[in-house]
Amino acid sequence: xxxxxxxxxxxxxxxxxxxxxxxxxxxxxxxxxxxxxxxxxxxxxxxxxxxxxxxxxxxxxxxxxxxxxxxxxxxxxxxxxxxxxxxxxxxxxxxxxxxxxxxxxxxxxxxxxxxxxxxxxxxxxxxxxxxxxxxxxxxxxxxxxxxxxxxxxxxxxxxxxxxxxxxxxxxxxxxxxxxxxxxxxxxxxxxxxxxxxxxxxxxxxxxxxxxxxxxxxxxxxxxxxxxxxxxxxxxxxxxxxxxxxxxxxxxxxxxxxxxxxxxxxxxxxxxxxxxxxxxxxxxxxxxxxxxxxxxxxxxxxxxxxxxxxxxxxxxxxxxxxxxxxxxxxxxxxxxxxxxxxxxxxxxxxxxxxxxxxxxxxxxxxxxxxxxxxxxxxxxxxxxxxxxxxxxxxxxxxxxxxxxxxxxxxxxxxxxxxxxxxxxxxxxxxxxxxxxxxxxxxxxxxxxxxxxxxxxxxxxxxxxxxxxxxxxxxxxxxxxxxxxxxxxxx
Numbered sequence: 001x002x003x004x005x006x007x008x009x010x011x012x013x014x015x016x017x018x019x020x021x022x023x024x025x026x027x028x029x030x031x032x033x034x035x036x037x038x039x040x041x042x043x044x045x046x047x048x049x050x051x052x053x054x055x056x057x058x059x060x061x062x063x064x065x066x067x068x069x070x071x072x073x074x075x076x077x078x079x080x081x082x083x084x085x086x087x088x089x090x091x092x093x094x095x096x097x098x099x100x101x102x103x104x105x106x107x108x109x110x111x112x113x114x115x116x117x118x119x120x121x122x123x124x125x126x127x128x129x130x131x132x133x134x135x136x137x138x139x140x141x142x143x144x145x146x147x148x149x150x151x152x153x154x155x156x157x158x159x160x161x162x163x164x165x166x167x168x169x170x171x172x173x174x175x176x177x178x179x180x181x182x183x184x185x186x187x188x189x190x191x192x193x194x195x196x197x198x199x200x201x202x203x204x205x206x207x208x209x210x211x212x213x214x215x216x217x218x219x220x221x222x223x224x225x226x227x228x229x230x231x232x233x234x235x236x237x238x239x240x241x242x243x244x245x246x247x248x249x250x251x252x253x254x255x256x257x258x259x260x261x262x263x264x265x266x267x268x269x270x271x272x273x274x275x276x277x278x279x280x281x282x283x284x285x286x287x288x289x290x291x292x293x294x295x296x297x298x299x300x301x302x303x304x305x306x307x308x309x310x311x312x313x314x315x316x317x318x319x320x321x322x323x324x325x326x327x328x329x330x331x332x333x334x335x336x337x338x339x340x341x342x343x344x345x346x347x348x349x350x351x352x353x354x355x356x357x358x359x360x361x362x363x364x365x366x367x368x369x370x371x372x373x374x375x376x377x378x379x380x381x382x383x384x385x386x387x388x389x390x391x392x393x394x395x396x397x398x399x400x401x402x403x404x405x406x407x408x409x410x411x412x413x414x415x416x417x418x419x420x421x422x423x424x425x426x427x428x429x430x431x432x433x434x435x436x437x438x439x440x441x442x443x444x445x446x447x448x449x450x451x452x453x454x455x456x457x458x459x460x461x462x463x464x465x466x467x468x469x470x471x472x473x474x475x476x477x478x479x480x481x482x483x484x485x486x487x488x489x
Contacts, residue, residue: 002040002061004091007339008364012067013084014077014332022084031089035099042101045086049073057082062109065361146254152197153245156265159196160245162189163205164238167231183209200264201241204234206298222435225466236397241265258350260398271358274347284343285311286357287367287375289406289459290476291336292438292488300325304334307404307459307476308357311340311371314378316404316459317348317357336489339364340371353393354404367483375479379408379457384427387471390462394471402434402461406479412444412453419444421458421473432472434463440475440487447485456480 013019025031025047032054033046043059057071057080069079090096166189186209193202208230215223244261256262258277263269274280290307304321323331341362349356380386390403411422412431419431419441433439447453457479465472478485 001036001093001096002043002090004087005339005364005366006091007337007366009084009087009091010335011337011364012079012087014079016335018077018079018081019084021081023088025081025085026088026092030085031094034089034094034096036096037101038098042099042105043086043090043096044099045082045089047082047085049082055082057086058105059083059086060105060109065363149254150249153249155195156197157242157245157249159193159198160201160238160242162196163193163198163201163234164242166205167235167238171231183212186212197266198241199266200237201234203296203298204230204237208234210297222466232397237264240398260349260351262350269347269349271347271360274349275345277350279348279350281310281346281348282344283312284346285371286317286341286343286346287311287371287484288337288341289316289375289479289484290486290488291334292476293333294437302328302333306334306337307354309375309378309406311374316354316406318354318404319358320356336486337364338484339367341365352396353400369481372479372481372483375406376408376457376481379406379479381408381423382425382427383407383409383421383423383429384425387429387462387473391471394462394464402463402474404459404461404476406457406459407473408457410455412458421475429473430468430470431460431475432465432468434461434474437474438488443487444475452478452480452485 009022010016010019013022030047030049031045032048033044035044036042041061043061045057047055047057049055051073053072055071055073057073058069060068060070062068069083071080071082073080073082075081166186186205190202190205190209193199193205208227211223211227211230214220215227241261241264244259245265256273256277258279286308288306288308292305294303294305295301296303299322302323302325304319304323306319306321307316308319309316319334321331321334323333341359341364343359343362346357346359349358386405386407390405393399393403394401407421407429408423409421410424412419413422414420415430417430420428421431422428431441431444433441444453458473458475459477459479461474461476462471463474464470476487478487
């Protein structure tokens, strides 16, 4: 019998409700027939449903990490609750009678294999400079395609020039005029930047507009700091992007670069492209240390954020699942994962700090004591050294606003001002909550076991607090010898 864990089932579920409904079906004895193949790659269940006939649901594990689910029910969810219920039957160790793999499943497997072999042959031919079937040299990128990319870059430069002009006008007028600024010109340019293929500058301009609108509503001084931050980032992006595009045009070089500017200028990375750039890692084990959901008003998107540690290198990386408001029902929401993920290959996005990662296939396993020990072994010993590195990183206008780190601490305690982390050398860092993110600091006071506030490791994010005029640490999770105590989700 194939071993299935609940973490694996929930990771496959299109949403939490589907997973919960699948579990109920299994617990209430919804299946009247359960069968599996002798080689343990095919599972079938006949499930009672709301229709006149029972539903037939199958799970094909010919590829271990990417099972294929099929069900005769009319649901548009994939996998549906009946498929998930079949997995719960497997997890519960229910008896499955032996069966032959149906002929239609064998045919589908063969067709899939042929498609993969054809695709692999095409990639090999492209890499060797030969066409797939005629042995002729592969065509170089057409002049028309190159001309189109040149036109796009020139269009982007036009849009950057317009944005720079607008920023200069605001700076020349002074931020003191923010309260009476007419935003119609800003909003019109924001719409136009989509036509100029500039999503990065468009998001920052939207953020600038939101801060000015908020100031005109409540007159809070904090909006000055936020506006300055948005202006600084927008100005830096304009300058760096302009120089990058001009260099591309002058050199006529058409290849991909391992630079974050590629995405800011409208590029979308394919995993194969990151692989070709050497921005990947093999045989990786990741442990999720924290998970939360953010809403970015400037992007009009929800972002499911996962904070992970590579147990082989100690690197803390991020996964970001973007869910546009306009397409919420079409994009699956991610969720917390309490096990470990083993990956044959992981792709890493260009950038600094906590880099974003993605993967296609992975195996979810239970979190072991050895993996927890590996995570704890990478905890930094000196909070002063980490804070200094964070300060240097955050000074970069193009950097992310938070740098996530795991720090070993001797104690988390109270001072006259706030909670602080004290490392084993006596170094301290004040704990605090990032504005507009879910507060977590006070949740440390709710922990009933005082031992978890001594001699453990704390995952958190260094950020600059404009009100306090200093670097603070946003607490997310405590990693103990026996588990991970999450302050979010």
